[in-house]
Amino acid sequence: MLVSAKEMLNKAKAGKYAVGQFNINNLEWTKAILLTAQELNSPVILGVSEGAGKYMCGFKTVADMVKAMIGELGITVPVALHLDHGSYEGAKKCIEAGFSSIMFDGSHYPIEENIEKTKELVDICESLGLSIEAEVGAIGGEEDGVIGGGEVADPNECKMIADLGVTMLAAGIGNIHGKYPANWPGLRFDTLDAIQQLTGTMPLVLHGGTGIPADMIKKAISLGVSKINVNTECQLAFAAATRAYIEAGKDLEGKGFDPRKLLAPGVEAIKATVKEKMELFGSVGKA
Numbered sequence: 001m002l003v004s005a006k007e008m009l010n011k012a013k014a015g016k017y018a019v020g021q022f023n024i025n026n027l028e029w030t031k032a033i034l035l036t037a038q039e040l041n042s043p044v045i046l047g048v049s050e051g052a053g054k055y056m057c058g059f060k061t062v063a064d065m066v067k068a069m070i071g072e073l074g075i076t077v078p079v080a081l082h083l084d085h086g087s088y089e090g091a092k093k094c095i096e097a098g099f100s101s102i103m104f105d106g107s108h109y110p111i112e113e114n115i116e117k118t119k120e121l122v123d124i125c126e127s128l129g130l131s132i133e134a135e136v137g138a139i140g141g142e143e144d145g146v147i148g149g150g151e152v153a154d155p156n157e158c159k160m161i162a163d164l165g166v167t168m169l170a171a172g173i174g175n176i177h178g179k180y181p182a183n184w185p186g187l188r189f190d191t192l193d194a195i196q197q198l199t200g201t202m203p204l205v206l207h208g209g210t211g212i213p214a215d216m217i218k219k220a221i222s223l224g225v226s227k228i229n230v231n232t233e234c235q236l237a238f239a240a241a242t243r244a245y246i247e248a249g250k251d252l253e254g255k256g257f258d259p260r261k262l263l264a265p266g267v268e269a270i271k272a273t274v275k276e277k278m279e280l281f282g283s284v285g286k287a
């Protein structure tokens with residue numbers, strides 16, 4: 001069932017667990033994530049970056065595919081379809097296309113402009129019953145050509161954005177997209193703690209879920225993180241399984257070249273990754 005992310009995240013915050021946002025790239029990705037969520041009776045958020053939206057022939061194609069798949073596969077757990085790191089224009093396009101949730105990433109604007117644009121989108125989302133994520137303090141690393149500086153958010157700015165009525169708030173706490181370098185100093189729990197003290201019951205979002213050690217994930221959840229984004233880890237799992245299939249020469253055996261066979265190990269690898277994360281985040285059985 002396609003829903004806004006509001007209720008599932010408020011429940012997660014109150015219950016001290018987190019809902020996973022898994023980014024999608026195509027039909028296989030979407031199917032793997034939806035089936036795993038249903039099997040584990042877990043709520044789930046499907047993330048779509050602007051780049052992935054373009055790749056999949058536009059946000060309308062994505063929204064229609066996801067809605068149809070939820071129906072055809074008989075998915076009854078709560079599913080939110082969420083724009084990831086949206087621009088102001090991208091957010092408006094997703095609202096029109098039928099997404100149930102958007103992220104407006106105004107972290108690269110001066111705080112006054114971030115506030116102004118976020119507020120306008122909050123009002124639109126509120127009137128339509130959609131959820132909205134805002135960001136303070138750019139997340140480091142590179143994603144779809146968007147390069148963030150790995151900032152640590154100012155808790156007072158977080159409070160200003162939270163007070164605009166957003167559903168959830170992403171704050172930079174030393175997290176980055178993609179693989180973490182060997183000398184990464186870890187998450188800034190002091191900042192996360194300060195943000196939660198000021199923002200209270202607001203569900204906080206941890207981006208860059210790939211490669212964060214399990215103990216840090218658990219600590220982040222205990223300090224108010226209720227949504228954790230994972231993208232690269234599914235890509236790595238898919239690529240490794242596909243590589244193993246081809247290196248074993250299986251595409252050359254019988255009809256092993258059939259895409260339904262060729263892509264099957266990758267799909268299973270995504271399912272295994274999503275399952276592992278849902279278990280770690282504590283969302284299993286929480287649908």
Ligand code: 13P
Binds near residue numbers: 084085178207208210
């Ligand atoms: P990773 O690719 O590091 O898992 O980050 C995903 C993310 O934060 C999407 O917004």
